[in-house]
Amino acid sequence: MFMSKNEPVSSPEALLQQIDTDRPLPPLEQWNPDFCGDIPMRITRDGRWFYQGGEIRRPAMVKMFSRILWKEGDRYFLKTPVEKVGIEVEDVPFQVISVERTGASPECLSFTTSTGEQVVAGKVHPIRVELDPLTGEPSPYLLIRYGMEGRLQRNVFYQLAEWAESHRINGRQVWTVSSEGVQFNLGEG
Structure with a gap:
């Protein structure tokens, strides 16, 4: 699957066996491999992963690839200690599938991605909402890593909207949620 400058390297199945998906994330920020080119892999807007046009249906394989995913500028890569290959991402690489409230003071919003990663919203992991300029439809996002x-999938955003509190800011009604003492704007209403 990955191609080094001179020869092919591990198959997806061999890579899966080399990476323990139950351990902490690998130290991608410490790895500086050579760029080996782009591969025909993409992540669709709805979070599905494809390789050579076929969907990757094994959750363990998707989880393994998500653990070696890296972003530089606007480009996405799969990165190992010895190689870095470019892939296409239509929107963002992760899908947030659930949220729960934890803690008492300050309250925390704990999110889970489709690959099983857990992220608590806060200063390090902010929530942002983009509005479609034509339809006004919100697109909510959470910084993962x-x-x-x-x-955020629609059901997750609806759950946040249910928990949101209304505030008057500069004469406008704004709906917000808080996590780790940080307030996040979900929209006006």
Whole structure:
């Protein structure tokens, strides 16, 4: 699957066996491999992973690839200690599938991605909402890691909206949620 400058390297199955998906994330920020080119892999807007046009249906394989995902500027890569290959990401690489409230003071919002990663919103992991300029439809995101975001699925955003509190800011009604003492704007209403 990955191609080094001179020869092919491990198959996806061999890579899966080399990376323990139950351990902490690998130290991607410490790895500086050579760029080996782009591969025909993409992550669709709805979070599905494809390789050579076919969907990767094994959750363990998707989880393994997500653990070696890296972002530089606007580009995404799969990165190992010895190679870095470019992939296409249509929107953002992660899908946020659930949220729960934890802690008492300050309250925390704990999110789970489709690959099982857990992230608590706060200063390090902010929530942001983009509005479609034509439809006004919100697109909510959460910073996951290494500058990469996850898109909150509709049910998660609806849960946040249910917990949101109304505030008057500069004469406008704004709906917000708080996590780790940080307030996040979900929109006006």
